[in-house]
Amino acid sequence: MxxxxxxxxxxxxxxxxxxxxxxxxxxxxxxxxxxxxxxxxxxxxxxxxxxxxxxxxxxxxxxxxxxxxxxxxxxxxxxxxxxxxxxxxxxxxxxxxxxxxxxxxxxxxxxxxxxxxxxxxxxxxxxxxxxxxxxxxxxxxxxxxxxxxxxxxxxxxxxxxxxxxxxxxxxxxxxxxxxxxxxxxxxxxxxxxxxxxxxxxxxxxxxxxxxxxxxxxxxxxxxxxxxxxxxxxxxxxxxxxxxxxxxxxxxxxxxxxxxxxxxxxxxxxxxxxxxxxxxxxxxxxxxxxxxxxxxxxxxxxxxxxxxxxxxxxxxxxxxxxRDSAWYTLRRRAKRYRRVAWVAGAFAVVLAGALGWSVYAFGMVSKARDMASEEAANAKRAESFLEHMLQAPDPKNQGRDVRVADILDTAAGSVEEQFKDHPLSAANAHSLLAGTYSALGLYDKALPEYEAAEKQFIATLGADSDEALGAKSGRAACYYELGQVDKSVQVAREAADRARALFGEMHQRTLDCESVLSVSLDAAGNMKEALPLKESIAQRTEKLKGPAHDDTVNALNNLAVAQIHANQADKARATLNHLLDMMVKAHGEEYPDCIRMMLNLATVEKNQGDYAAAEKHLTRFAALAPKVLGPDNPDTFVGLSNYGDLLLKQERYDEAKKVLEATLEDQRRVLGPGHRTTLGTLNNLAMACDDLDQRELAEKYHREAYAGIIKAMGPDNVQSLISTANLADALVRYGEVDEGEQLLAEMVPRARKKLGDDHWLCGVFAGNLARAHLAAHRLDDALAAGEYAVDVLNKTLGPANDRTQSAVQRLGQIHEAMEAEIRSGARRL
Structure with missing residues (x-):
């Protein structure tokens, strides 16, 4: 100021x-x-x-x-x-x-x-x-x-x-x-x-x-x-x-x-x-x-x-x-004057529908009579939280009291405080859930959303806007906690019901669908996630305009899906446009701008533009702890990505230091089983691998693999990647049989889950070809290697590092076959 x-x-x-x-x-x-x-x-x-x-x-x-x-x-x-x-x-x-x-x-x-x-x-x-x-x-x-x-x-x-x-x-x-x-x-x-x-x-x-x-x-x-x-x-x-x-x-x-x-x-x-x-x-x-x-x-x-x-x-x-149906018709006709003459031809039909409108608004007037009680319920919840802010005494607890500590105390006393006011209790639980979520404390937000949903259903009904909002909030918490399958299930229930009740242009429908789309993306279901995110972005822009924050967020989510669907050029163009627009509108130190930097850097890193990625990740690392908070999950993701970038730049010692520090903080704040903690552990395993610290690398690979499988199931995209990383490391360490078996079992599941033409399937098949080559199963290696080169050429292009690596590996397989022919071990 x-x-x-x-x-x-x-x-x-x-x-x-x-x-x-x-x-x-x-x-x-x-x-x-x-x-x-x-x-x-x-x-x-x-x-x-x-x-x-x-x-x-x-x-x-x-x-x-x-x-x-x-x-x-x-x-x-x-x-x-x-x-x-x-x-x-x-x-x-x-x-x-x-x-x-x-x-x-x-x-x-x-x-x-x-x-x-x-x-x-x-x-x-x-x-x-x-x-x-x-x-x-x-x-x-x-x-x-x-x-x-x-x-x-x-x-x-x-x-x-x-x-x-x-x-x-x-x-x-x-x-x-x-x-x-x-x-x-x-x-x-x-x-x-x-x-x-x-x-x-x-x-x-x-x-x-x-x-x-x-x-x-x-x-x-x-x-x-x-x-x-x-x-x-x-x-x-x-x-x-x-x-x-x-x-x-x-x-x-x-x-x-x-x-x-x-x-x-x-x-x-x-x-x-x-x-x-x-x-x-x-x-x-x-x-x-x-x-x-x-x-x-x-x-x-x-x-x-x-x-x-x-x-x-x-x-x-x-x-x-909104009480006037004729007012609504008049307002829309004023906005679309060139269409109003045509609309007039249907005036009789619309007038016939007014009987229901009047009746419906008669019911609304009864609901309006309840406004005072609803306001009282909201006031009780707000007053309750305000009272809790005054309650704790640091001297009695032996340490500084944070907002989170006060919220914990409040959460434990909601039911007693509002035993005679169940709707006030629901509002209080919802308020606590939203505040916990804003602080990144999703494990504490989840039970509050569960309690809010249960009491909103009991007081307002399962189809109330409030109950669906709490259900969607619960799904978002599952997503943040790495319980992706459960997130998809609950988010789908909320989105389907909201769409049936309110229509596809209602804000509650868009909110519920957004949670569903992100969860589908995390589950690797791009066939549903990508078109759903495209639809959400189009409808949000139509509803709110191109510069509205909700539209920007929808387009940002779409760009993330485009990254995962290997539409990197589209994602990069979208994110560059959004980041430029948001910085002009809000300044660089705006949370959504900082998150866009992270997403843009991810695209640039995947495209091999390491200089651009480092520029954005360095800026992210400077801003995120201050703006988002040092313990925010997004801050951790950015630091882990920065460590991964250092790996790609072959700055292994620097990468290991960044990843070790990030992992320690994540385990302290989010817990060892959180999806972002496990992602950092996976990156740290690769850093140790690159530094020839084999024992540490294998230990971290196995820990990451076990944790991700437990948290997300064997067919989640992150689980498939972790399986490939562990198996590839085992093959290089000489434990060929175990690595080959892991890959041979995983690749068919990946192709079924992601589709035969997904670039990740090409990468996994290339790893399998290397395992077969190490085990001297050259026919199997050739089949896997040719498939890998074909997919990666079509998806990433011939100049991509992964494609060139697959081509080189295919050449090694051919050389091994020719050597067998020369020795007489293989016949033409």
Whole structure:
């Protein structure tokens, strides 16, 4: 972040709402000192601004030399040890947020003077309120409003990401959104909680105000701090949307604080279309739904709001007005004017269907009556997790308490906590599962998804969106834990049911199919995986547009399948395009960009372009531990791939050191049986092999083989590769009979599984030819060798190293046959 901008509204005479310090002065009892603090690990501190919560400095992180922003918070917020422990736990949770529309928190601590500080991403941009203060032009006003809504839609997506991880902002306003070339970035996530409300204004003896007044929700104005949930943030987003569309606030906020508080609680917003005809009915509906005084009448999540804004931007019907079947027809006809005349011919048929529509929405209205109870269930789950953040005491446990420790405690008490509220229990399990997954703790996420699915089925039914979401999450955990066959089975059940219930264009269907496609890919079932991923990418792009994150992820998944299907040129072109687009949109230090670097490097390595692969893997190794986390499974995969690249470059000692260190960390974090741990073990075995450390190599090969077969079954692609590696090593070590037998049994299974024309089958057959040659079974060697050369020529091409190796081996077989002919042992 660059600075802490003023909390300004619209042009005009200065008033209290334009000066946060003036507003907060009535409650402020402490001030930050003027001297620059000394914070260990950071140099060149330069004050950027002073605001309502503290002082922002620009600094340089000593270890990485990157620019950061440091916010030093008000004194007094951490007056007691309990408050300090709470700050540390809440800061860790806020730091776990990873989204391009949220300014990242890198570090936190307390200075020697007792001032809490947060180290954040430096955004070289300007606050959103500068954009909103600009007068909307008379000409092109609709286009200007659309540009503003596009920005706020991305803000909503960032806020939704935080909400899904149990973090509520509580102080959303234009001044807390910074804009740069990559889009909006929300700052100060969680600070209203982190500082314990110390910057708040006391409005009564019984209630405290929490948030910046003009953008606050009615419940904030009431001082109901304990009653705040995600819908309070939705209200604040609605005020920002109102400003974006009209250039002013929804009610008077320039008079006294008491009058402003009363207006927030009771005054109905002036309909935006009364102020500007450039605001259409759909956008007005969205804005007014956000600004409902009763939380139950608002969007129940920032995700719902973001979806409606994206629908409006795309010219699609918004959910806020979905009660009207005629509205939907009118909206689609407006979007497709050239088709509307033809569609009119079918109006009678459509009108005949309205009877069901009215009846169906009658049932929806009953469901809407349950919204308050659903919101209460969600609130119970969020409050439960928030309570757990305050519960553990490090002194009692003898070590630092991490978010994962708190989640473990929470997971063990869900059933008792919600014994009378089964839907709240399901929501809590689902929230815990998602948070565990975000931290890469899939073994802990799995039982939470199982419990959530069971209770969603009991309360909402097996065909509910929530139950299918939990089932799909369970399948994803199986995949991450290496239980690929089980992942395919469960993901297929979820995808088939979602498709039948919601249709192929529904987001739940796409989500479930995505998990299925990845699982099929891991199982080596490319006949299903590749066309499914192609279909998902096409439908997602049609639904969300070419630049949407979901489309990018779908295309990235498709590129991975293309790699496995030996369509390397297609995969490389796709990944290069995506990486370039994502870096421009989000910057290099964005999780999906880093994962794309890894996938692109894999293609480049397989194509023999080691220089390009090293460039991307070196950058990955520098960024992944910092952005994804040092213990993230993807970080381990990248480091293991880097070790494999060093092997291919014949830098064997370097490779062994990288792989040994990675393997040690993987065994500690993921366990010895995790699929990525076993992959690294396999690479380490080959490094020892190349270094002529035969005993170690054979030991590691056998461990990897046994572990992969146990985890994935004998016919999984990774199992087939591990079998080939072990067998090939045994043949070279002189244990020809065992190696030949392993290959002779495996190659037919591989051809059945992958297809006769798969390049891996060519590689396996080449290994078998070498084993037969070593055993002096030359006829068998010739058959296997000729098949290998034929397949590899067709798939990898004659210039590929593997093809040339197979051709050389075939020549050796012919030479051995000619030698037998010359000796008389073989007749022509």
């Amino acid at each position: 660059k600075s802490e901008p003023n909390n300004s509204g619209q042009p005009g005479a200065a008033s209290w709402y334009e000066d946060e310090d003036a507003l907060l002065g009535v409650a402020r009892t402490v001030r930050l000192p003027r001297r620059t603090p000394n914070i260990s690990g950071y140099d060149s501190l330069k004050e950027l601004s002073r605001g309502g919560q503290g002082v922002v400095y620009e600094a340089v992180q000593r270890s990485t030399r990157q620019r950061v922003a440091i916010k030093v918070l008000l004194a007094g917020a951490l007056a007691t040890p309990a408050q300090q422990r709470r700050f540390e736990r809440e800061a860790e949770l806020a730091a776990s947020l990873r989204h391009p529309a949220i300014v990242r928190i890198f570090d936190s601590g307390v200075t020697t003077d007792g001032f809490a500080y947060l180290v954040m991403e430096f955004v070289d941009g300007h606050p959103l309120d500068e954009l909103l203060r600009e007068l909307l032009p008379d000409e092109g006003r609709q286009a200007a409003i659309k540009r503003r809504v596009e920005v706020l839609a991305r803000v909503c997506q960032g806020v939704a990401h935080a909400h899904q991880r149990g973090v509520i902002h509580r102080d959303l306003k234009p001044g807390n959104v910074l804009l740069d070339a990559n889009g909006p970035h929300v700052v100060d996530f969680g600070l209203a909680k982190l500082t314990g409300g110390q910057e708040s204004i006391e409005v009564s003896r019984t209630g405290q105000f929490l948030g910046s007044l003009p953008w606050s929700s009615p419940e904030q104005a009431e001082g109901a701090i304990d009653g705040l949930d995600v819908r309070s943030d939705v209200y604040s987003l609605g005020v920002m949307l109102y400003q974006a569309a009209t250039g002013t606030f929804p009610y008077e906020v320039r008079k006294s604080i008491a009058t402003t508080l009363e207006n927030i609680k009771t005054a109905q917003p002036v309909p935006p279309r009364q102020l500007s005809r450039a605001v259409d009915e759909d956008l007005q509906t969205v804005i007014l739904k956000c600004l409902a005084k009763e939380p139950a009448r608002r969007y129940q999540s920032a995700t719902e709001l973001a979806d409606d804004l994206l629908a409006w931007l795309a010219g699609e019907p918004v959910r806020a007005r």
